[in-house]
Amino acid sequence: MKIIVGVKRVVDYNVRIQVKPDGSGVVTDGVKMSLNPFDEIAIEEALRIKESGKAEEVIAVTIGAKACQEQLRTALAMGADRAIHVETDEGIQPLTAARIFKALCDKEAPKLVIFGKQAIDDDNSQTAQMLAALSHWPQATFASEVVIDADTASVTREVDAGLETLSVDLPAVVSADLRLNEPRYVKLPDIMKAKRKPIDTVSISDLGVEVAAGIKVLKTTAPAKRQAGIMVETVEQLVVALKEKGLIK
Amino acid sequence: MNKVLVIAEHDGSNLNGSTARAISCAKDIQAESIDIVVLAADGSSVAEQAAALAGVNKVLLVQNPANEHPVAAFLAPQIESLATDYTHVLAPSTTFGKDLMPRIAAHLGVPQISDIMRVESATIFDRPVYAGNAIITVEAPAGIIVGTVRTASYPVAENGGSASIENREVSVELPSHTRFVSVSTGGGEERPDLQAAATVVSGGRGVGSEENFKVIYGLADKLGAAVGASRAAVDVGFIPNDHQVGQTGKIIAPDLYMAFGISGAIQHLAGIKDAGTIVAVNKDADAPIFEVADFGLVGDLFQVIEDLEKALA
Numbered sequence: 001m002k003i004i005v006g007v008k009r010v011v012d013y014n015v016r017i018q019v020k021p022d023g024s025g026v027v028t029d030g031v032k033m034s035l036n037p038f039d040e041i042a043i044e045e046a047l048r049i050k051e052s053g054k055a056e057e058v059i060a061v062t063i064g065a066k067a068c069q070e071q072l073r074t075a076l077a078m079g080a081d082r083a084i085h086v087e088t089d090e091g092i093q094p095l096t097a098a099r100i101f102k103a104l105c106d107k108e109a110p111k112l113v114i115f116g117k118q119a120i121d122d123d124n125s126q127t128a129q130m131l132a133a134l135s136h137w138p139q140a141t142f143a144s145e146v147v148i149d150a151d152t153a154s155v156t157r158e159v160d161a162g163l164e165t166l167s168v169d170l171p172a173v174v175s176a177d178l179r180l181n182e183p184r185y186v187k188l189p190d191i192m193k194a195k196r197k198p199i200d201t202v203s204i205s206d207l208g209v210e211v212a213a214g215i216k217v218l219k220t221t222a223p224a225k226r227q228a229g230i231m232v233e234t235v236e237q238l239v240v241a242l243k244e245k246g247l248i249k
Numbered sequence: 250m251n252k253v254l255v256i257a258e259h260d261g262s263n264l265n266g267s268t269a270r271a272i273s274c275a276k277d278i279q280a281e282s283i284d285i286v287v288l289a290a291d292g293s294s295v296a297e298q299a300a301a302l303a304g305v306n307k308v309l310l311v312q313n314p315a316n317e318h319p320v321a322a323f324l325a326p327q328i329e330s331l332a333t334d335y336t337h338v339l340a341p342s343t344t345f346g347k348d349l350m351p352r353i354a355a356h357l358g359v360p361q362i363s364d365i366m367r368v369e370s371a372t373i374f375d376r377p378v379y380a381g382n383a384i385i386t387v388e389a390p391a392g393i394i395v396g397t398v399r400t401a402s403y404p405v406a407e408n409g410g411s412a413s414i415e416n417r418e419v420s421v422e423l424p425s426h427t428r429f430v431s432v433s434t435g436g437g438e439e440r441p442d443l444q445a446a447a448t449v450v451s452g453g454r455g456v457g458s459e460e461n462f463k464v465i466y467g468l469a470d471k472l473g474a475a476v477g478a479s480r481a482a483v484d485v486g487f488i489p490n491d492h493q494v495g496q497t498g499k500i501i502a503p504d505l506y507m508a509f510g511i512s513g514a515i516q517h518l519a520g521i522k523d524a525g526t527i528v529a530v531n532k533d534a535d536a537p538i539f540e541v542a543d544f545g546l547v548g549d550l551f552q553v554i555e556d557l558e559k560a561l562a
């Protein structure tokens with residue numbers, strides 16, 4: 001079987017985000033960009049399924065501007081067999097992204113599509129579920145364990161109550177949570193090898209996808225800052241302060 | 250005129266408190282009516298709890314054996330068939346709502362607004378991005394508005410309502426491709442719920458081991474508090490996943506949050522931005538958690554907890 005993995009280029013998780021003074025967005029010029037950490041986990045999971053003999057091919061897919069090829073190269077260096085770059089300079093929202101993945105699934109017929117559970121820029125957590133909806137496929141979001149068994153998958157999900165297990169027929173869409181696996185480190189020879197792996201570039205119109213009416217971002221603001229606090233020297237001072245506020249008895 | 254439908258989150262017997270927070274958000278939309286839908290196998294008791302929330306006009310009760318567990322693939326088509334009577338469909342931004350709502354939005358052909366933290370108007374909302382390090386104000390396009398509500402931004406709606414309860418038959422075909430197998434909780438149900446507790450005592454990697462976490466539980470019990478944790482503490486197995494606080498764990502707003510041996514990574518801080526008072530105890534005076542703490546104390550967490558227990562005895 002084939003596995004498609006959705007990956008996104010995002011501001012690196014270590015970067016301290018700065019809101020532009022004119023409210024038009026956050027500063028991305030000169031900022032370190034990386035593969036969304038959850039997508040790295042998604043790739044790793046696909047590779048492990050392939051390495052266990054249950055899949056033949058792992059295809060990494062991204063939607064975005066030319067620069068996103070960097071992240072596809074990372075996915076290829078990790079071990080993906082090939083990549084598809086849906087090239088666009090527009091900001092693509094989850095519903096359109098899901099339509100694009102649907103079009104690719106119609107073409108490639110994967111048995112499994114894995115996404116990160118959210119991208120750490122927009123924090124939307126929508127694309128996996130939307131693709132599952134549009135395809136009328138099962139979804140297993142926030143996965144911390146995936147066991148493939150012929151035509152079904154048993155997926156353990158991290159939910160607020162604890163851990164939930166679903167059994168789903170394939171094809172299915174899975175979204176990866178943090179504890180699904182620990183992604184491998186990419187070694188230099190893999191990076192060299194990845195340069196020879198193919199990246200197909202297609203446009204949204206090539207795929208016959210209609211861009212959905214989206215949400216309009218009117219402005220971006222910095223969050224309210226917490227008032228600076230004080231340092232206390234002793235536990236007694238802390239207890240007095242908390243009692244004064246009525247927070248402890 | 251705006252009509253809001255809120256999806257009830259529940260476990261078959263109790264309405265989850267996050268639903269009452271979503272109702273508070275719905276009220277800000279200035280709607281003509283707010284209805285709640287309870288999808289359950291046997292939901293009469295949950296429906297009664299929903300009907301008691303002030304400001305709710307009607308509770309729709311959809312009973313079906315398939316609704317025993319909240320499986321998005323089963324719930325979504327049922328909700329879609331009801332959604333067309335409404336201008337807004339909301340659910341709490343818990344793992345329940347996050348899993349379910351995009352499936353509904355996609356079928357309705359509309360975008361979803363995730364983590365609504367403020368209602369500016371019936372079509373304009375504020376939501377956090379970049380782990381809460383920026384807030385965007387967004388306008389929804391024409392069509393039904395589907396959204397999830399950032400529960401830490403809203404109070405629990407009061408009781409005192411007496412909405413009518415209406416049984417609804419929903420005849421849609423449900424898929425056979427998904428089977429619920431099991432759910433296991435991390436234990437500790439006798440302690441307050443992390444998302445509802447007034448006080449939360451939280452431990453990080455600095456706690457050192459599962460065994461050592463007993464001191465965190467001990468202090469929490471003394472304070473009647475819930476227990477939280479950083480991702481690092483969960484990853485190494487000190488404590489089960491349902492305790493994780495942060496961007497990718499639970500977003501909470503207790504009156505008092507006490508962090509022990511937590512460095513204060515931005516992903517962790519994203520979960521506690523709305524806490525009333527933050528106390529941080531860390532042996533490293535340069536730990537970033539001190540930048541957001543109302544009260545910081547540099548020291549060994551075990552010694553501090555021992556002294557706190559004595560002071561509280």
Ligand SMILES: Cc1cc2nc3c(=O)[nH]c(=O)nc-3n(C[C@H](O)[C@H](O)[C@H](O)COP(=O)(O)OP(=O)(O)OC[C@H]3O[C@@H](n4cnc5c(N)ncnc54)[C@H](O)[C@@H]3O)c2cc1C
Nearest residue numbers: 453454455479480481495496497498510512516517532550
């Ligand atoms: C995509 C992504 C999502 C993430 N989501 C989350 C999330 O939701 N929640 C989350 O918490 N993290 C999240 N993280 C991880 C986050 O970046 C940090 O790695 C994590 O929060 C660190 O946990 P910690 O503070 O317990 O550990 P550390 O950073 O290792 O800090 C341990 C602290 O304990 C102190 N300490 C040690 N011993 C003692 C002692 N005896 N007494 C007092 N202090 C002591 C140390 O000085 C140190 O400051 C995420 C990361 C990524 C990449």
